[in-house]
Amino acid sequence: MSKQMTEMLKGTLEGIVLATVALRPAYGYEITARLREEGFSDIVEGTVYALLIRIEKRGLVDVEKVPSEKGPPRKVYSLNALGIEYLEEFWGTWKFLTERIERLHQEIDNQQKQGD
Amino acid sequence: MSKQMTEMLKGTLEGIVLATVALRPAYGYEITARLREEGFSDIVEGTVYALLIRIEKRGLVDVEKVPSEKGPPRKVYSLNALGIEYLEEFWGTWKFLTERIERLHQEIDNQQKQGD
DNA sequence: ATCTACTACTCTGCATTACTGAGTACCACT
DNA sequence: AGTGGTACTCAGTAATGCAGAGTAGTAGAT
Structure with a gap:
């Protein structure tokens, strides 16, 4: 893993996992x-x-122990009401951040075009 | 600052600042x-x-001390060659992450529509 | 002259998060 | 018994942002 990606995952991996679980337990x-x-x-x-x-x-997820055919029992996570709420908040924060970064990216892009 | 945003800034604030400096010192x-x-x-x-x-x-930025009219001297930062390279890498990592998160978001969206 | 306010930068200690690397345990197949 | 795949746990480390205080320079008010 690149160091950049490792640092970028801080704060986003949580949302990624919550979204993954939201898709299905x-x-x-x-x-x-x-x-x-x-x-x-x-x-x-x-x-x-x-x-x-x-x-x-x-308290963002509910957990259920389910026996596995091929190893120790599985801890199956599913998003509960609080988790859904928290995930919504995550999308909001994420949107705010991406909008600002995207704007910066385009400003730099425009500047480079003018510099030609 | 929300805790979510604080964590999300880890790894992205660096890129934001580099991009800000790239726009102009x-x-x-x-x-x-x-x-x-x-x-x-x-x-x-x-x-x-x-x-x-x-x-x-x-070594991503060059620094120049410039006297200020209203206080202590300013340390003016400008992106150098290494910094530009690093910023390019940042955009790449950022794109990778946003694509995957965006995909997750849409999968959940589609699922909700089907659930109607 | 000194006090306040604004500008501008520095520093220490803390909380959170992801990684490293190892360990435990369960099952199937050889 | 041994190997390999499944499945979860845990202690220690590094990196990063925040909290909060401190240092300094200049200008205007008291």
């Missing part, structure tokens, strides 16, 4: 695997599990 | 003020100054 190992498929190739399991415990403690 | 107090005007109303000075010292140490 999932357990840690599955979430980690899905993130890796999505291109976050170097996400470590420990990071995801720690995050899941965090959001569980904050 | 600037000094710390000015950058802080500009960020506040842009909507990052609760950015603290200490954060920006610490970040500037960091990117200076990494």
Whole structure:
């Protein structure tokens, strides 16, 4: 993982995982695997599990233990009402940030065009 | 500042400041003020100054001391070749992240529409 | 002259978060 | 017994932003 990406994930990985769970309930190992498929190739399991415990403690998700055919029981997480609310807030914060960064990017772009 | 925004700024504030300086050279107090005007109303000075010292140490910016009419001399930062390269990398990482988050957002949106 | 206010930069300690790297446990197959 | 894949846990570390205080320079008010 590039250092840049690691730092950028701080504050966004939580939203990404909440959104993943919002799409459909999932357990840690599955979430980690899905993130890796999505291109976050170097996400470590420990990071995801720690995050899941965090959001569980904050009461954003409900947890259900489900036996697995191939290993220890799975902790299946699903977004509850508080989690949905929190995810909405995340989209808002994210939108605010992307708009400002996008604006900066375009200002630089325009400047470069004028410099030709 | 919301806790969400604080965490989200980790890893992105650096790019925001680099982009701000790329637009035109600037000094710390000015950058802080500009960020506040842009909507990052609760950015603290200490954060920006610490970040500037960091990117200076990494050799991403050049610094020039310029006397001020109204206070201590200003440290004017401008992006150098290495900084420009680094900023390009930032845009790449940022694009990767926004694409994936945007995709997640739309998948949830589509799901909600189907759920009607 | 000194007090206040604004400009401008610095510094220490803290909270949060992701990574590293190791460990535990359960099951299937050889 | 040993290997490999599934599934979760945990201690220690690095990086970053915030809180809050401090230092300094200039100008105008008291």
